Amino acid sequence: xxxxxxxxxxxxxxxxxxxxxxxxxxxxxxxxxxxxxxxxxxxxxxxxxxxxxxxxxxxxxxxxxxxxxxxxxxxxxxxxxxxxxxxxxxxxxxxxxxxxxxxxxxxxxxxxxxxxxxxxxxxxxxxxxxxxxxxxxxxxxxxxxxxxxxxxxxxxxxx
Numbered sequence: 001x002x003x004x005x006x007x008x009x010x011x012x013x014x015x016x017x018x019x020x021x022x023x024x025x026x027x028x029x030x031x032x033x034x035x036x037x038x039x040x041x042x043x044x045x046x047x048x049x050x051x052x053x054x055x056x057x058x059x060x061x062x063x064x065x066x067x068x069x070x071x072x073x074x075x076x077x078x079x080x081x082x083x084x085x086x087x088x089x090x091x092x093x094x095x096x097x098x099x100x101x102x103x104x105x106x107x108x109x110x111x112x113x114x115x116x117x118x119x120x121x122x123x124x125x126x127x128x129x130x131x132x133x134x135x136x137x138x139x140x141x142x143x144x145x146x147x148x149x150x151x152x153x154x155x156x157x158x159x
Contacts (some may be wrong), residue, residue, distance in 0.1 A: 033136060034143040040154060041124045044117065046071050047080040056117075058107045060093070061085035074115070076101060076120055097119060118152050129158055 004157040039045075044053045046064040053062070055123035056075065062085060064071040072085040077095040099119035101108060108116065119129035125148075129137045141148070141155040148155050 005116060005125050029136070029144055030139050033132070033140050037125065037128065037140060038147055040145075041120050041128055042076065042151060044075065047073050047078050056110060056113050058109065058113075060101070060106055060108065061089045076116060095123070098123065114152075122153055122157075125153070126158060134159075 005074050044068060045051060049066050049069040051064060051066045060075045062073050062075050070083055072081045072083045073079060074085050074088050076093045079088060089106055090104055096103050099116045101116045138158050141159055145155050
């Protein structure tokens with residue numbers, strides 16, 4: 001059903017898109033979710049200044065190298081520990097056992113760290129995905145498929 005303009009043309013009344021239609025279209029929302037997952041969930045970064053870290057030197061108590069930041073944080077859970085994360089790591093990071101690192105362990109080799117970091121990312125990803133509707137969750141997994149697989153994470157395991 002429509003309405004007639006002064007010129008006599010029939011026009012349809014604009015309809016609000018259903019939630020499902022909006023989620024299928026997704027557009028900017030999908031890109032925002034993908035960026036959040038890639039930048040905030042899958043990337044090791046300083047919890048204070050958000051600088052990404054690429055190299056891991058073996059010690060789980062990290063210090064941000066950005067000038068003026070000097071944040072001490074945990075390489076496993078990325079908790080801001082003030083200026084020194086040794087007390088947090090030495091006291092037993094609550095995430096350590098869940099991801100296969102012995103509690104109170106300060107040093108791990110690169111291979112152990114990659115496995116532990118992958119498990120930590122999976123935990124963070126699952127927690128974030130649980131905040132999304134099912135449709136957005138599936139879009140997010142589809143949109144991040146390459147990044148997840150690059151980290152050894154299989155998208156099908158999340159949903």
